[in-house]
Amino acid sequence: MSKKKKQQGHYCRICGRFRANEKFGGKGHGEHVCKDCNRDIQEQKREKKRATKQAAEVGLPAPKRYPMTRYQAGSYLGITPSAFDYRRKTLELEPCGTYEGRQGTGFLFDMETIIAVYHFNQEENQEE
Numbered sequence: 001m002s003k004k005k006k007q008q009g010h011y012c013r014i015c016g017r018f019r020a021n022e023k024f025g026g027k028g029h030g031e032h033v034c035k036d037c038n039r040d041i042q043e044q045k046r047e048k049k050r051a052t053k054q055a056a057e058v059g060l061p062a063p064k065r066y067p068m069t070r071y072q073a074g075s076y077l078g079i080t081p082s083a084f085d086y087r088r089k090t091l092e093l094e095p096c097g098t099y100e101g102r103q104g105t106g107f108l109f110d111m112e113t114i115i116a117v118y119h120f121n122q123e124e125n126q127e128e
């Protein structure tokens with residue numbers, strides 16, 4: 001009788017890879033998230049926390065999602081996505097990253113950009 005080899009490792013639900021046990025640790029183990037992905041998630045949490053603090057400093061509410069797409073940033077600031085895009089282009093601000101959506105690749109924006117657009121928008125409103 002051959003001993004059936006026990007399958008080692010776990011499936012990571014974030015990166016979709018089947019990885020060795022040692023690639024999982026602590027909390028990530030039960031949640032099916034490998035150490036690499038877990039590190040990314042922790043990093044994102046820190047980023048969001050930082051963004052929340054930046055937003056609070058200028059009187060904006062805590063962002064639900066971060067970084068934001070132009071749709072999210074627009075609704076966050078109470079302007080249309082194209083208005084957001086137009087303003088950030090006028091300010092020559094670059095996206096901080098991209099994401100793969102149903103409509104193809106989209107851009108993501110960080111809090112510095114969103115706040116800059118917010119201030120720009122306020123200045124415009126004052127001129128009216």
Ligand SMILES: [Zn+2]
Pocket residue numbers: 012013014015016017033034035036037038
């Ligand atoms: Zn992973």
